[in-house]
């Protein structure tokens with residue numbers, strides 16, 4: 001089969017489009033013919049060696065996989081050849097932890113395509129336990145934008161952020177893959193949402209996924225705009241995927257007793273932390289990493305009902321992985337981008 005592999009960590013030039021052996025299904029596994037593989041900023045960190053350094057080379061990355069069952073290993077029930085499926089965007093790679101709860105806190109849990117080969121290929125080999133029947137009826141390229149961001153958003157916004165009817169939620173980078181999904185989850189839960197975006201075209205993207213108020217990075221004063229919106233109180237919840245550059249503004253945007261959820265670090269991961277303001281303000285800080293199978297299932301149900309929509313920016317051919325990584329790095333992506341084998 002054809003695959004886009006890396007032989008070492010590095011720049012997008014590290015990608016090589018090659019022939020590699022087509023996988024055969026081991027016991028308890030299936031082979032999925034990849035219809036589309038969605039990308040996230042995680043892919044850039046992984047390619048650069050910023051996630052793990054002990055990944056065996058050559059490696060095929062790719063977390064957000066939609067496709068069809070191509071071959072079924074012994075002991076697998078409930079799947080048929082040709083069936084449309086989604087691969088879980090993360091799971092414990094140690095089978096002993098497959099039933100760990102919550103699954104995203106298992107020691108060997110990682111994003112799909114981190115250690116085991118992922119979706120930058122014509123076929124991928126997955127434990128059947130982490131393959132989900134796809135009954136969404138969505139085009140497979142659009143659906144491939146969703147699993148990782150949906151899992152993340154359900155966990156960060158609903159479970160950890162405790163967002164509900166009329167919550168006032170401030171969400172960073174509202175046109176990003178993860179930010180646009182968090183807006184949709186917050187809106188589906190009945191919240192009111194303010195978000196911030198960089199370039200002007202991203203305003204329309206954030207509005208199209210339901211943001212009630214969209215402010216501009218570098219133009220608007222985030223803290224002031226949140227204060228004006230909340231009659232001076234501050235937001236009930238701040239959802240952050242940007243990290244250090246906006247940490248102080250995020251804290252000042254939060255109401256007394258508000259919840260801050262961080263799951264990302266595009267601008268950096270070190271910051272100064274004011275403990276005095278923290279405890280005087282009764283702030284609750286939560287770290288969020290991916291999510292559970294139940295959270296993904298709940299998110300997929302919202303997707304099937306049309307309450308959440310995939311945000312597909314562009315598709316690229318599988319041999320164009322370098323271009324798609326450069327595009328993500330340019331900060332111009334709205335929603336997610338997808339590779340098509």
Ligand SMILES: NC(=O)c1ccc[n+]([C@@H]2O[C@H](COP(=O)([O-])OP(=O)(O)OC[C@H]3O[C@@H](n4cnc5c(N)ncnc54)[C@H](OP(=O)(O)O)[C@@H]3O)[C@@H](O)[C@H]2O)c1
Pocket residue numbers: 040041042148149152173174175176177178179196197198199202217241242245263264265266267288289290291328331332333335
């Ligand atoms: N922990 C988890 O479970 C989890 C899951 C998903 C994502 N993440 C993390 O969340 C972050 C965002 O991921 P993503 O895939 O949604 O990214 P993305 O689609 O590439 O969007 C990132 C956005 O961040 C904004 N940004 C603000 N400051 C920036 C800076 N200094 N440099 C570059 N961009 C900056 C940009 O939007 P504007 O131009 O509009 O400001 C950019 O488009 C990443 O750190 C990723 O690893 C974590």
